[in-house]
Amino acid sequence: MSTNTIRHDIQEPVYIQGEPDTQISITGGLGTASSSLMNLDTFKTQFPTIDGRGSAVVVIDTGINLQHSAFGNRIVYNYDFGDNDNDASDSNGHGTNVSSIIASSNSSYPGVAEGVDIIHLKIFTNGGTATTAKLEQALRWVIDHSANNPNAVAPTFNITAINMSLSDSKNWNTYVQPVGIHDELNVLANELNIIPVSAAGNFFNNYLSQQGVGYPAADRNSLAVSAVFDRNVGSTTYWGATSSISGPDLVSGFTQRHGTLTTVMAPGVQILGAGRTGQGTSVFTGTSQAAPQVTGVVVLAQQLAQQTLGRRLTFNEMTNLLQNTGRRVNDGDDEVDNVSNTNLNFQRVDVMALAQSILNMAPPPPPVSNRLNVTIGQTSYNAEIAEYGSGQGIANIGNYTASVENQNQLNITGNTWMRLPINYNITPNTVLEFDFRSTNRGDIHGIGFDTDNRYSYNPDAGRGFKLYGTETWGISGNNYTNVGNWQNFRIAVGSTFTGNFSQLVFANDHDISSPTATGSYRNIRFYENASENLRINVGGTSQTAEVRGYGSGSGIANIGTYTASVQNETQLDITGNAWLRVPIDYTVTANTVLRFDFRSTNRGEIHGIGLDADNRYSYTPDSRNGFKLYGTEWWGVQGNNYTNVGNWQTFQINLGQYQSLTGNNFRNLSFVNDHDVASPTAMSSFNNIELFER
Structure with a gap:
């Protein structure tokens, strides 16, 4: 991290840029008008899973109501730099209101990113004062604990944005770096890809309507947010600026603004949020309230970008998108106030417009093919998909459509039975494993085998496995339950029937005039079962359980791009690319310890171990429950480094020191051997695994 030019000698006061509002006269839309104006309601409908979950936002402010239900259990860390203690309770109310604008889960005043974790770093003393030195300490903490920092110290967090609803209360008209936090902001924005967001300031009238913003909004490595009204609240006067009328997208008279330095505008007048004490509420006004609207949007945008593009947006990309999307607001076309408007155009943030721009950055979809790969043992086999009776390649035929993506995934919509030639x-040991997904249920969704290129509904049902659907058919017991999502199946075919088969059959049956049933199959594999058990010492008791692949509920085997085996019931060896699990049932306490031996001879991207509560291990959300030991890629909790390459090394991890683990019950111990290359060679061995209380 290049922070060698930090200037620690300058300490300037900073001030919050919002105040409790006593002027509320029209309350219609209080708590929800901002969402409607920013098109956030539409976004949440179209992208229901994009809510900030799996990431963290840092709020640097006056503190937070640690007990407020609007934050649930998502306050994952707090510290008081102002008074140098571990209690960031809010004695002002400003920080609680700001935090809830970003992250509240209360339906009366929902936050922009309702699922994001909150890290609150208090820099204001209980007496209400703060300096840039305290702000610098907080920013340094973010750098040190960012999961994107290869030299981070525990605990680490997947931080995507920082909100600073504060300012030096000056009026800069060019980019500046007057105090010693510029270097930190540069590292955060350009090296760690964490987006700083700052309030522009509230003193446009005080500075005689001269364009400008406060600092750190005037730093080129921070977004600068000015304020608009989100609804009609009547006539208002704030910081000497009187707006005789108000309404959606009217620029507030008080907000500092600059044609170049302002990045974007957002609602900042009479914003309802969580209160300082109890379960109460508060209403604040200022660019302090506009900034967290944008911070929340940044969190959503980064989650969408990660999902769509496979990466976060850079600081420059985020800045450009915010400045080129949204609704154009002219400062002076219909405002009636006692300041001299700039008559400049600004952008007011629009979440849907921003989202669409991110989607437009995605690469084109993969080409459609009619050939599908399956893995037989360790060999990849490729053949042409055909419909029953036609002997032809896949096509839009009759009342169905079908396609193959990347020669690995078969997608079917409508009413059809299809086949893939195999031999x-x-x-008795044969296993068929695959992933399946459906978004619309039909009569029968299933997979099976055929010997004569004809598949009769009843005679051949004894060689088919029903996964989903309204009709009774085939062999039951393999039930698709994770509707709309991928679910892994492992079917011990050989325990039901044996023999030589020439076709693999895919059923997507929906006998109506306009069939809508969907079925997708991917990662199809045949192999001979080699199931083994692993013994773990849990709480002083030896427990033996089957090693399983994620989502399969199945035993360990040589599957696709990895091989795995268990030696003497105590040692798990993995080679290739795999995330595996062993079922446990354990509640982590403050005294829980995980101890094991680890060895690797070939480095991959991630070698690690962790805990899982739901039989699904997501790369980012579950990383807080995982411990990276070795590898080239940044993931999980850091600090447990494998250095004795090629030899055994003992690890002892005090699980109870991690807030994300303590008090939670976990169903699986997870083993990571991640190596996303065509021919993965990563190797991990785990031995003598113990989970106990010290």
Whole structure:
């Protein structure tokens, strides 16, 4: 991290840029008008899973109501730099209101990113004062604990944005770096890809309507946010600026603004949020309230970008998108106030417009093919998909459509039975494993086997496995329950029937005039079962359980791009690319310890171990429950480093020191051997695993 030019000698006061509002005269839309204006309601409907979950936002402010239900259990860390203690309770109310604008889960005043974790770093003393030195300490903490920092110290967090609803209360008209936090902001924005967001300031009238913003909004490595009204609240006077009329997208008279330095505008007048004490509420006004609207939007945008593009947006990309999307607001076309408007155009943030721009950055979809890969043992086999009776390649035929993505995934919509030529002798040990997904249920969704290129509904049902649907058919017991999402299946075919088969069959049956049933299959594999158990010492008791692949509920095997085996019931060896789990049932306490031996001879991207509560291990959300040991990629909790390459090394991890683990019950111990290359060679061995209380 290049922070060698930090100037620690300058300490200037900073001030919050919002105040409790006593002028509320029209309350219609209080708590919800901002969402409607910013098109956030539409966004949440179209992208219901994009809510900030799996990431954290840092709020640097006056503190937070640690007990307020609007934050649930998502305050994952707090510290008081102002008074140098571990209690960031709010004695002002400003920081609580700001935090809830970003992250409240209360339906009366929902936050922009309702699922994001909150890190609150208090820099104001209980007496209400703060300096840039305290702000610098807080920013340094963010750098040190960012999961994107290869030299981070525990605990680490997947931080995507920082909100600073504060300012030096000056009026800068060019980019500046007057105090010693510029270097930190540069590292955060350009090296760690954490977006700083700052309030522009409230003193446009005090500075005689001269364009400008306060600092750190005037730093080129921070977004600068000015304020608009989100609804009609009547005539208002704030900081000497009187707006005789108000309404959606009217620029507030008080907000500092600059044609170049202001990045974007957002609602900042009479914003309802969580209160300082109890379960109460508060209403604040200022660019302090506009900034967290944008901070929340940044959190959503980064989650959408990660999902769509496979990466976060850079600071420059985020800045450009905010400045080129949204609704154009002219300062002076219909404002009636006692300041001299700039008559400049600004952008007011529009979440849907921003989202669409991110989607437009995605690469084109993969080409459609009619050939599908399956893995037979360790060999990849490729053949042409055909409909039953046609002997032809896949196409839009009759009342169905079908396509193959990347020669790995078959997608079917409508009413059809399809087949893939194979030549496989099913033995008593044969296993068929695949992933399945459906968004619309039909009569029958299933997979099976055929010997004569004709598939009869009843005679052949004894060689088909029903996964989903309204009709009774085939062999039951493999039920698709994770509707709309991928679910892994492992079917011990050989325990039901054996013999040589020439076709793999895919059923997507929906006998109506306009069939809408969907079925997708991917990662199809045949192999001979090699199930093994692993023994773990849990709380002083030896427990033996089957090693399983994620989502399969199945035993360990040589599957696709990895091989795995268990030696003497105590040692798990993995080679290739795999995330595996062993079922446990354990509640982590403040005294829980995980101890094990680890060895690797070939480094991959991630070698690690962790805990899982739901039989699904998501790369980012669950990383807080995982511990990286080795590898080239940044992931999980840091600080447990494998250095004795090629030899055994003992690790002892005090799980109870991590807030994300303590008090939670976990169903699986997870083993990570991640190596996303065509021919993965990563190797991990785990031995003598113990989970106990010290």
